Amino acid sequence: MIKQQMKVGPKGQVVIPQLIRESTGVKPGSLVVVELTKKGILIELPRKSENLELLAEGYRKNSKRDIGITREFSAVDSEGWREW
Secondary structure (H helix, E strand, C coil): CCCCCCCCCCCCCCCCCHHHHHHHCCCCCCCCEEEECCCCEEEECCCHHHHHHHHHHHHHHHCCCCCCHHHHHCCEECCEECCC
């Protein structure tokens, strides 16, 4: 187990230590899930099903196009993205 104390920046950002990033494959732009638990704050990598949910949530917040999210993501299958 790797444990390290980190400081929270003025915008609420926390740097994930390099050793942890390297051992988990986290790179700039990687998605992580932040969850409030009974023990505190948990930061973890999303499960495959959560990846799509997080992507859809970001799409809903940032999209200005008038197109249904269901149609957009119907191109996703269990193997990954299909061409549309």
